[in-house]
Amino acid sequence: MVLEAVLIVQRRLEDLGYVRGATPAMNTRSAVQADVDSVNVLYKFLNDAVGTYMRTCEAILDAPPAALRRRGDMGGHSQSHPQDEESYSTSLMHAAEKFLPVYWQIMHLLICLCRDNPAILRAAHTRVRQFIDSPDKRSKEYEPELGELLVVAALVFACQDEGLLPSKEPAESAPDPPPRQSQRLQRTPGSRTNTLLRTPSKRRGASVAPSLAGSSASQSSKDPHIRWSEHFAGPLLQEAMTRGAKSTVEHSPDLQVFETGASPYRIMRTFQHCRGPLRQLALQVSMLAVFNYFTGSQPGPHHQQIHLDRSFGNPPPEAMHALTEEVKVVHRLSTWGELFTKVQYENGKAWNEDELSAALRQCMLLSEQRGYHTNQHRHGDARSRLAQIRERKERDWKRDHARRVRNQR
Template sequence: MASTGVPELCGDGTALDLHCLDHDTSKTILGIDVALDGDGGNISALYKLLNDTVITLLTACDEVLLPSAPEHSRPSAPPAACEKATTAYHQLFHLLVTLTASTPTIRTAALSAIAAFRDDQETRKKDTTADLGHLLIQLALVNATADKHSDDATFHRDIPWETSRGLAGPFLQEALIRNAKWVVLHDSSLEFMESGESARRQHVTFQHSLPFLRLLMLQCYFTRPVVEKYTRIKIERELGFPTDDAAETLLCEVAKIYNVDSWRGVFEYVRYEKGAQWDGRQTCQVLKESIVESGRRGYHVSTRRRRRNKAKVAQEPFEFSSSLYSYLQR
């Protein structure tokens, strides 16, 4: 059976081994066999490659830009890493769009997953939605391929990031809940809930959340160009190659991300205006509720100190009635 695929370039300039076989549901991507079932359900390998591209870039930047970076780190590492990541991400996303055109059920499955995550709090848990990074890629795919004039009605609908029916609120809620485990691991005193606003809680939680927050901002950035600048038709016409200034733009964005030093700055960068308008009391409430919900779900285990001081905690009950979800949605 003849192959209709052509070699594409990976981030390091090597050939991307892509074999798309006619009348077959078998694909080989970077040496990984991806068997597309009738619903395009096993496309997760491609989502993982896209997500890993962002994680690899962040790791490369950490090695150079953080204060703990060794002095012998090459100054050219961030530009080189940005160039590789930009090329790899756009090429892989082009592949995803191409597969979606031939297998529309990939988009249908992504749309259903996003809608379920947005509307059903149970669906947001780890046992149902294992990787939040994959969800952002699905959102980019759905919005980049939306076409209200398509003969296929499944391509008419998109999902916004921020509106009353958008993904931002529920997504950030779940991201903060999952991150709470690592915050408590660094400072177990944050399990004790003070009343009202706490500048210390905001500062300490932010400092211990920086790796997570930088990854979150970088993941959000990568979904923007493919949605805002590259329509489905343009992606196909340019074969997934980024614009000439894409790597330089990414380098500037990396610098912005590493300079963000507040919760407001994070919410502004990920374009969540409601969060950027929170005062200190509301931000603290969200951070406290994240820890409480993480413990309820079993994402982290309370410390021995907290178990020994149940009486103290009971004297200062934490009010969960305000609901993190309502904060993030209003």
């Protein structure tokens, strides 16, 4: 798959009339611009590979256990046995063994391209910075696929750790960013200890992931270094929640009737209808964390490049095991709080139900403004009927929810 991607890029460069070392012909794009345009093929390729991997893992985890299929009991009365979990864990490991080398080698290739042609990195950094600083440029018109944007962001974070970005933006007098402190390992909620990672090194835990943001960061957009939690996580999640409003409206149009204050009904229903895209987003964050952790643990300059060169761009077995555990955790996400914790969005973790409900209503309004969905029940009798439907559905949901809570005690 990696060779196929490289050949695609080479053909794209040839189509643009660019051969490295040759003088561009008149009325054609420059060699630098050809590189910048053609690397988009790799972004799309890697995003598609992530989507395929996610669907494969979901098919494994959503399938009934093999033991239940053999017994013919599909009613959920039988419990899964340890051998069932071992079976799907083995299947997930096989999927990781096929996918992760592709992710690792494409990231290795992208880092090499950025080192060879800094214009590629500058374009990627500008793209991510524009998404952060310009709310009007976060829409589908500018970023059709958030997954592809996450691939670009992963490259920017990796190159920042490599020191490939300048400490200051050209022609600006912004102060140097504060020194980067050593990143702390974070145990992903719900993860279990992984014996493969019990090594004499600093790595501990199964689906451990390093903090993707620096410990202290300037809030100014003039800081060329992008911090995950302080700068990127908030805009990314806001746009993901905004795009998810369309699916929410399709399945629960009554949520177009806005309430005031906290609404557990809105919170639960919205997450339920947006769960698929949100899980894929969380998985890509986990991939970035795993990549950054296993390639960035060596001291010295250009540690990632040296590590990847020595391993020919291949991931260690521990990384595949860690990603497998991450997939299980991501698949179990069932609340907004778990999602915010998983993607390390500190502001969201501090929200109460009132603030979260207000944020979801704001995202639904923004979705309508951008044309992601259409509200056909805004005025007149249609709105009155929808309000009645909302009242009935929310009452039924509260009754069913209370019964489920009692049964779990």
